[in-house]
Amino acid sequence: GRIYLNKVFHMSASKMFELLFTDSSFIRRFMNVRKITNASFNSWQKDATGNMKRSLNYTITISNPLIGKFSTATENQTLFKGSRDGQYYHVESEVYTHxxxxxxxxxTQNRYHIISNSKRKCRLRVHTDVKYKKQPWGLVKSFITKNSWSGIxxxxxxxxxxxxxxxAEINQGGGDS
Ligand code: YK8
Structure with missing residues:
Protein backbone atom coordinates (compact mmCIF):
# COMPACT_ATOMS: atom_id res chain seq x y z
CA GLY A 1 0.00 0.00 0.00
CA ARG A 2 0.86 3.67 0.14
CA ILE A 3 0.65 6.50 2.63
CA TYR A 4 -1.11 9.49 1.13
CA LEU A 5 -1.41 11.70 4.13
CA ASN A 6 0.79 11.86 7.22
CA LYS A 7 0.64 15.20 8.89
CA VAL A 8 0.22 17.01 12.19
CA PHE A 9 -2.75 19.39 12.32
CA HIS A 10 -3.41 22.08 14.89
CA MET A 11 -6.69 20.74 16.15
CA SER A 12 -7.66 18.12 18.70
CA ALA A 13 -7.98 14.46 17.70
CA SER A 14 -11.69 14.51 18.54
CA LYS A 15 -12.19 17.55 16.28
CA MET A 16 -10.47 15.70 13.42
CA PHE A 17 -12.66 12.65 14.02
CA GLU A 18 -15.77 14.84 14.03
CA LEU A 19 -14.78 16.54 10.75
CA LEU A 20 -14.05 13.31 8.89
CA PHE A 21 -16.33 10.71 10.42
CA THR A 22 -19.59 12.37 11.35
CA ASP A 23 -22.16 14.01 9.13
CA SER A 24 -20.20 17.29 9.50
CA SER A 25 -20.59 20.43 7.42
CA PHE A 26 -16.87 20.09 6.60
CA ILE A 27 -17.29 16.70 4.93
CA ARG A 28 -20.49 17.87 3.21
CA ARG A 29 -18.60 20.85 1.77
CA PHE A 30 -15.63 18.70 0.79
CA MET A 31 -17.91 16.26 -1.02
CA ASN A 32 -19.43 19.20 -2.90
CA VAL A 33 -15.99 20.34 -3.98
CA ARG A 34 -15.17 16.79 -5.16
CA LYS A 35 -18.55 16.57 -6.92
CA ILE A 36 -19.59 13.67 -4.74
CA THR A 37 -23.40 13.80 -4.78
CA ASN A 38 -26.46 12.00 -3.40
CA ALA A 39 -24.56 11.24 -0.21
CA SER A 40 -26.35 9.36 2.53
CA PHE A 41 -24.72 8.60 5.87
CA ASN A 42 -25.78 5.90 8.24
CA SER A 43 -24.96 6.43 11.90
CA TRP A 44 -22.32 4.53 13.85
CA GLN A 45 -23.60 1.28 15.29
CA LYS A 46 -21.84 -1.20 17.55
CA ASP A 47 -21.43 -4.67 16.05
CA ALA A 48 -21.20 -8.06 17.80
CA THR A 49 -17.41 -7.80 18.27
CA GLY A 50 -17.52 -4.33 19.88
CA ASN A 51 -16.31 -2.38 16.86
CA MET A 52 -18.42 0.48 15.53
CA LYS A 53 -19.65 0.34 11.96
CA ARG A 54 -21.38 2.66 9.52
CA SER A 55 -21.86 2.84 5.79
CA LEU A 56 -22.09 5.68 3.30
CA ASN A 57 -23.56 5.73 -0.17
CA TYR A 58 -22.81 8.38 -2.77
CA THR A 59 -22.23 9.08 -6.44
CA ILE A 60 -18.72 10.06 -7.52
CA THR A 61 -17.90 12.20 -10.54
CA ILE A 62 -15.00 10.84 -12.58
CA SER A 63 -12.69 13.04 -14.63
CA ASN A 64 -10.99 10.17 -16.46
CA PRO A 65 -12.24 10.23 -20.09
CA LEU A 66 -11.76 6.46 -20.46
CA ILE A 67 -14.40 5.73 -17.88
CA GLY A 68 -18.05 6.80 -17.56
CA LYS A 69 -18.66 10.16 -15.94
CA PHE A 70 -20.32 8.89 -12.77
CA SER A 71 -20.34 5.89 -10.52
CA THR A 72 -22.31 4.99 -7.43
CA ALA A 73 -20.16 3.93 -4.51
CA THR A 74 -20.52 2.34 -1.10
CA GLU A 75 -18.10 3.00 1.71
CA ASN A 76 -18.11 0.70 4.75
CA GLN A 77 -16.29 2.14 7.75
CA THR A 78 -15.17 0.36 10.90
CA LEU A 79 -14.07 2.25 14.00
CA PHE A 80 -11.99 -0.26 15.91
CA LYS A 81 -12.75 -0.83 19.55
CA GLY A 82 -9.12 -0.15 20.50
CA SER A 83 -9.84 3.50 19.69
CA ARG A 84 -9.81 5.88 22.69
CA ASP A 85 -12.07 8.88 22.52
CA GLY A 86 -10.00 12.05 22.23
CA GLN A 87 -6.72 10.07 22.12
CA TYR A 88 -6.60 7.64 19.29
CA TYR A 89 -8.96 6.65 16.49
CA HIS A 90 -8.44 3.86 14.00
CA VAL A 91 -10.95 3.74 11.15
CA GLU A 92 -10.78 1.32 8.29
CA SER A 93 -12.89 2.04 5.23
CA GLU A 94 -13.62 -0.09 2.21
CA VAL A 95 -14.75 1.76 -0.88
CA TYR A 96 -16.63 -0.12 -3.61
CA THR A 97 -17.24 1.70 -6.89
CA HIS A 98 -20.18 -0.08 -8.48
CA THR A 108 -10.04 0.33 -2.10
CA GLN A 109 -9.08 0.03 1.54
CA ASN A 110 -8.24 3.22 3.43
CA ARG A 111 -6.87 3.05 6.95
CA TYR A 112 -7.16 6.29 8.92
CA HIS A 113 -5.24 6.86 12.13
CA ILE A 114 -5.91 9.96 14.19
CA ILE A 115 -3.44 10.26 17.04
CA SER A 116 -3.58 12.97 19.68
CA ASN A 117 -0.26 14.82 20.13
CA SER A 118 -1.50 17.33 22.67
CA LYS A 119 -4.72 19.10 23.57
CA ARG A 120 -4.70 21.05 20.33
CA LYS A 121 -2.68 18.87 17.97
CA CYS A 122 -3.16 15.57 16.27
CA ARG A 123 -1.56 13.51 13.57
CA LEU A 124 -3.65 12.19 10.69
CA ARG A 125 -2.23 9.30 8.74
CA VAL A 126 -3.97 7.58 5.85
CA HIS A 127 -2.73 4.34 4.40
CA THR A 128 -4.32 3.05 1.20
CA ASP A 129 -4.38 -0.30 -0.55
CA VAL A 130 -6.07 -1.44 -3.73
CA LYS A 131 -7.45 -4.89 -2.95
CA TYR A 132 -8.41 -7.59 -5.44
CA LYS A 133 -11.40 -9.87 -4.97
CA LYS A 134 -10.31 -11.92 -7.94
CA GLN A 135 -7.16 -11.85 -10.01
CA PRO A 136 -7.54 -10.00 -13.29
CA TRP A 137 -5.34 -10.40 -16.33
CA GLY A 138 -1.98 -8.62 -15.71
CA LEU A 139 -2.58 -5.75 -18.08
CA VAL A 140 -6.02 -5.10 -16.59
CA LYS A 141 -4.58 -5.20 -13.09
CA SER A 142 -1.97 -2.56 -13.84
CA PHE A 143 -4.67 -0.46 -15.54
CA ILE A 144 -6.88 -0.64 -12.45
CA THR A 145 -3.99 0.06 -10.09
CA LYS A 146 -2.70 3.03 -12.08
CA ASN A 147 -6.13 4.63 -12.42
CA SER A 148 -6.89 4.04 -8.77
CA TRP A 149 -3.67 5.57 -7.44
CA SER A 150 -4.02 8.74 -9.45
CA GLY A 151 -7.63 9.27 -8.33
CA ILE A 152 -6.82 8.52 -4.70
CA ALA A 168 -6.79 28.02 10.04
CA GLU A 169 -10.44 28.83 10.67
CA ILE A 170 -10.49 26.90 13.93
CA ASN A 171 -7.33 28.61 15.19
CA GLN A 172 -7.90 32.18 14.06
CA GLY A 173 -7.88 34.48 17.03
CA GLY A 174 -7.04 31.45 19.11
CA GLY A 175 -4.32 33.27 21.07
CA ASP A 176 -1.94 30.75 22.60
CA SER A 177 -2.61 27.80 20.27
C1 YK8 B 1 -13.63 7.92 -0.51
C2 YK8 B 1 -10.42 4.26 -6.40
C3 YK8 B 1 -10.63 3.94 -7.87
C4 YK8 B 1 -11.74 4.91 -8.36
C5 YK8 B 1 -11.62 5.17 -9.89
C6 YK8 B 1 -11.83 3.83 -10.58
C7 YK8 B 1 -11.22 3.75 -11.89
C8 YK8 B 1 -11.44 2.38 -12.46
C9 YK8 B 1 -10.34 2.00 -13.38
C10 YK8 B 1 -10.84 1.18 -14.51
C11 YK8 B 1 -12.61 6.18 -10.41
C12 YK8 B 1 -14.19 8.83 -1.59
C13 YK8 B 1 -11.70 6.05 -7.35
C14 YK8 B 1 -10.55 7.02 -7.55
C15 YK8 B 1 -13.00 6.81 -7.15
C16 YK8 B 1 -13.01 7.67 -5.88
C17 YK8 B 1 -12.69 6.86 -4.60
C18 YK8 B 1 -12.61 7.75 -3.32
C19 YK8 B 1 -11.75 9.00 -3.56
C20 YK8 B 1 -10.69 1.86 -15.83
C21 YK8 B 1 -10.14 -0.12 -14.50
C22 YK8 B 1 -14.06 8.18 -2.96
C23 YK8 B 1 -12.17 7.62 -0.80
C24 YK8 B 1 -12.04 7.02 -2.16
C25 YK8 B 1 -11.42 5.82 -2.29
C26 YK8 B 1 -11.21 5.16 -3.58
C27 YK8 B 1 -11.40 6.05 -4.79
C28 YK8 B 1 -11.53 5.22 -6.05
O1 YK8 B 1 -13.79 8.49 0.77
O2 YK8 B 1 -10.34 5.66 -10.20
Whole structure:
Protein backbone atom coordinates (compact mmCIF):
# COMPACT_ATOMS: atom_id res chain seq x y z
CA GLY A 1 0.00 0.00 0.00
CA ARG A 2 0.86 3.67 0.14
CA ILE A 3 0.65 6.50 2.63
CA TYR A 4 -1.11 9.49 1.13
CA LEU A 5 -1.41 11.70 4.13
CA ASN A 6 0.79 11.86 7.22
CA LYS A 7 0.64 15.20 8.89
CA VAL A 8 0.22 17.01 12.19
CA PHE A 9 -2.75 19.39 12.32
CA HIS A 10 -3.41 22.08 14.89
CA MET A 11 -6.69 20.74 16.15
CA SER A 12 -7.66 18.12 18.70
CA ALA A 13 -7.98 14.46 17.70
CA SER A 14 -11.69 14.51 18.54
CA LYS A 15 -12.19 17.55 16.28
CA MET A 16 -10.47 15.70 13.42
CA PHE A 17 -12.66 12.65 14.02
CA GLU A 18 -15.77 14.84 14.03
CA LEU A 19 -14.78 16.54 10.75
CA LEU A 20 -14.05 13.31 8.89
CA PHE A 21 -16.33 10.71 10.42
CA THR A 22 -19.59 12.37 11.35
CA ASP A 23 -22.16 14.01 9.13
CA SER A 24 -20.20 17.29 9.50
CA SER A 25 -20.59 20.43 7.42
CA PHE A 26 -16.87 20.09 6.60
CA ILE A 27 -17.29 16.70 4.93
CA ARG A 28 -20.49 17.87 3.21
CA ARG A 29 -18.60 20.85 1.77
CA PHE A 30 -15.63 18.70 0.79
CA MET A 31 -17.91 16.26 -1.02
CA ASN A 32 -19.43 19.20 -2.90
CA VAL A 33 -15.99 20.34 -3.98
CA ARG A 34 -15.17 16.79 -5.16
CA LYS A 35 -18.55 16.57 -6.92
CA ILE A 36 -19.59 13.67 -4.74
CA THR A 37 -23.40 13.80 -4.78
CA ASN A 38 -26.46 12.00 -3.40
CA ALA A 39 -24.56 11.24 -0.21
CA SER A 40 -26.35 9.36 2.53
CA PHE A 41 -24.72 8.60 5.87
CA ASN A 42 -25.78 5.90 8.24
CA SER A 43 -24.96 6.43 11.90
CA TRP A 44 -22.32 4.53 13.85
CA GLN A 45 -23.60 1.28 15.29
CA LYS A 46 -21.84 -1.20 17.55
CA ASP A 47 -21.43 -4.67 16.05
CA ALA A 48 -21.20 -8.06 17.80
CA THR A 49 -17.41 -7.80 18.27
CA GLY A 50 -17.52 -4.33 19.88
CA ASN A 51 -16.31 -2.38 16.86
CA MET A 52 -18.42 0.48 15.53
CA LYS A 53 -19.65 0.34 11.96
CA ARG A 54 -21.38 2.66 9.52
CA SER A 55 -21.86 2.84 5.79
CA LEU A 56 -22.09 5.68 3.30
CA ASN A 57 -23.56 5.73 -0.17
CA TYR A 58 -22.81 8.38 -2.77
CA THR A 59 -22.23 9.08 -6.44
CA ILE A 60 -18.72 10.06 -7.52
CA THR A 61 -17.90 12.20 -10.54
CA ILE A 62 -15.00 10.84 -12.58
CA SER A 63 -12.69 13.04 -14.63
CA ASN A 64 -10.99 10.17 -16.46
CA PRO A 65 -12.24 10.23 -20.09
CA LEU A 66 -11.76 6.46 -20.46
CA ILE A 67 -14.40 5.73 -17.88
CA GLY A 68 -18.05 6.80 -17.56
CA LYS A 69 -18.66 10.16 -15.94
CA PHE A 70 -20.32 8.89 -12.77
CA SER A 71 -20.34 5.89 -10.52
CA THR A 72 -22.31 4.99 -7.43
CA ALA A 73 -20.16 3.93 -4.51
CA THR A 74 -20.52 2.34 -1.10
CA GLU A 75 -18.10 3.00 1.71
CA ASN A 76 -18.11 0.70 4.75
CA GLN A 77 -16.29 2.14 7.75
CA THR A 78 -15.17 0.36 10.90
CA LEU A 79 -14.07 2.25 14.00
CA PHE A 80 -11.99 -0.26 15.91
CA LYS A 81 -12.75 -0.83 19.55
CA GLY A 82 -9.12 -0.15 20.50
CA SER A 83 -9.84 3.50 19.69
CA ARG A 84 -9.81 5.88 22.69
CA ASP A 85 -12.07 8.88 22.52
CA GLY A 86 -10.00 12.05 22.23
CA GLN A 87 -6.72 10.07 22.12
CA TYR A 88 -6.60 7.64 19.29
CA TYR A 89 -8.96 6.65 16.49
CA HIS A 90 -8.44 3.86 14.00
CA VAL A 91 -10.95 3.74 11.15
CA GLU A 92 -10.78 1.32 8.29
CA SER A 93 -12.89 2.04 5.23
CA GLU A 94 -13.62 -0.09 2.21
CA VAL A 95 -14.75 1.76 -0.88
CA TYR A 96 -16.63 -0.12 -3.61
CA THR A 97 -17.24 1.70 -6.89
CA HIS A 98 -20.18 -0.08 -8.48
CA UNK A 99 -20.30 1.30 -12.01
CA UNK A 100 -16.69 1.46 -13.24
CA UNK A 101 -15.17 -1.13 -15.57
CA UNK A 102 -13.91 -4.22 -13.71
CA UNK A 103 -15.70 -3.07 -10.54
CA UNK A 104 -16.24 -6.67 -9.48
CA UNK A 105 -12.46 -7.22 -9.33
CA UNK A 106 -11.33 -4.62 -6.83
CA UNK A 107 -12.06 -2.25 -3.99
CA THR A 108 -10.04 0.33 -2.10
CA GLN A 109 -9.08 0.03 1.54
CA ASN A 110 -8.24 3.22 3.43
CA ARG A 111 -6.87 3.05 6.95
CA TYR A 112 -7.16 6.29 8.92
CA HIS A 113 -5.24 6.86 12.13
CA ILE A 114 -5.91 9.96 14.19
CA ILE A 115 -3.44 10.26 17.04
CA SER A 116 -3.58 12.97 19.68
CA ASN A 117 -0.26 14.82 20.13
CA SER A 118 -1.50 17.33 22.67
CA LYS A 119 -4.72 19.10 23.57
CA ARG A 120 -4.70 21.05 20.33
CA LYS A 121 -2.68 18.87 17.97
CA CYS A 122 -3.16 15.57 16.27
CA ARG A 123 -1.56 13.51 13.57
CA LEU A 124 -3.65 12.19 10.69
CA ARG A 125 -2.23 9.30 8.74
CA VAL A 126 -3.97 7.58 5.85
CA HIS A 127 -2.73 4.34 4.40
CA THR A 128 -4.32 3.05 1.20
CA ASP A 129 -4.38 -0.30 -0.55
CA VAL A 130 -6.07 -1.44 -3.73
CA LYS A 131 -7.45 -4.89 -2.95
CA TYR A 132 -8.41 -7.59 -5.44
CA LYS A 133 -11.40 -9.87 -4.97
CA LYS A 134 -10.31 -11.92 -7.94
CA GLN A 135 -7.16 -11.85 -10.01
CA PRO A 136 -7.54 -10.00 -13.29
CA TRP A 137 -5.34 -10.40 -16.33
CA GLY A 138 -1.98 -8.62 -15.71
CA LEU A 139 -2.58 -5.75 -18.08
CA VAL A 140 -6.02 -5.10 -16.59
CA LYS A 141 -4.58 -5.20 -13.09
CA SER A 142 -1.97 -2.56 -13.84
CA PHE A 143 -4.67 -0.46 -15.54
CA ILE A 144 -6.88 -0.64 -12.45
CA THR A 145 -3.99 0.06 -10.09
CA LYS A 146 -2.70 3.03 -12.08
CA ASN A 147 -6.13 4.63 -12.42
CA SER A 148 -6.89 4.04 -8.77
CA TRP A 149 -3.67 5.57 -7.44
CA SER A 150 -4.02 8.74 -9.45
CA GLY A 151 -7.63 9.27 -8.33
CA ILE A 152 -6.82 8.52 -4.70
CA UNK A 153 -3.73 10.73 -4.67
CA UNK A 154 -5.74 13.63 -6.02
CA UNK A 155 -8.47 13.09 -3.45
CA UNK A 156 -6.13 13.08 -0.45
CA UNK A 157 -4.07 16.01 -1.72
CA UNK A 158 -7.25 18.06 -1.78
CA UNK A 159 -8.43 16.69 1.56
CA UNK A 160 -5.15 17.85 3.10
CA UNK A 161 -5.51 21.35 1.71
CA UNK A 162 -9.16 21.64 2.82
CA UNK A 163 -8.18 20.43 6.30
CA UNK A 164 -5.48 23.11 6.44
CA UNK A 165 -8.10 25.74 5.64
CA UNK A 166 -10.38 24.36 8.32
CA UNK A 167 -7.45 24.35 10.76
CA ALA A 168 -6.79 28.02 10.04
CA GLU A 169 -10.44 28.83 10.67
CA ILE A 170 -10.49 26.90 13.93
CA ASN A 171 -7.33 28.61 15.19
CA GLN A 172 -7.90 32.18 14.06
CA GLY A 173 -7.88 34.48 17.03
CA GLY A 174 -7.04 31.45 19.11
CA GLY A 175 -4.32 33.27 21.07
CA ASP A 176 -1.94 30.75 22.60
CA SER A 177 -2.61 27.80 20.27
C1 YK8 B 1 -13.63 7.92 -0.51
C2 YK8 B 1 -10.42 4.26 -6.40
C3 YK8 B 1 -10.63 3.94 -7.87
C4 YK8 B 1 -11.74 4.91 -8.36
C5 YK8 B 1 -11.62 5.17 -9.89
C6 YK8 B 1 -11.83 3.83 -10.58
C7 YK8 B 1 -11.22 3.75 -11.89
C8 YK8 B 1 -11.44 2.38 -12.46
C9 YK8 B 1 -10.34 2.00 -13.38
C10 YK8 B 1 -10.84 1.18 -14.51
C11 YK8 B 1 -12.61 6.18 -10.41
C12 YK8 B 1 -14.19 8.83 -1.59
C13 YK8 B 1 -11.70 6.05 -7.35
C14 YK8 B 1 -10.55 7.02 -7.55
C15 YK8 B 1 -13.00 6.81 -7.15
C16 YK8 B 1 -13.01 7.67 -5.88
C17 YK8 B 1 -12.69 6.86 -4.60
C18 YK8 B 1 -12.61 7.75 -3.32
C19 YK8 B 1 -11.75 9.00 -3.56
C20 YK8 B 1 -10.69 1.86 -15.83
C21 YK8 B 1 -10.14 -0.12 -14.50
C22 YK8 B 1 -14.06 8.18 -2.96
C23 YK8 B 1 -12.17 7.62 -0.80
C24 YK8 B 1 -12.04 7.02 -2.16
C25 YK8 B 1 -11.42 5.82 -2.29
C26 YK8 B 1 -11.21 5.16 -3.58
C27 YK8 B 1 -11.40 6.05 -4.79
C28 YK8 B 1 -11.53 5.22 -6.05
O1 YK8 B 1 -13.79 8.49 0.77
O2 YK8 B 1 -10.34 5.66 -10.20
Missing amino acids: DVPYHDYFY EDYFRQLESELLEEE
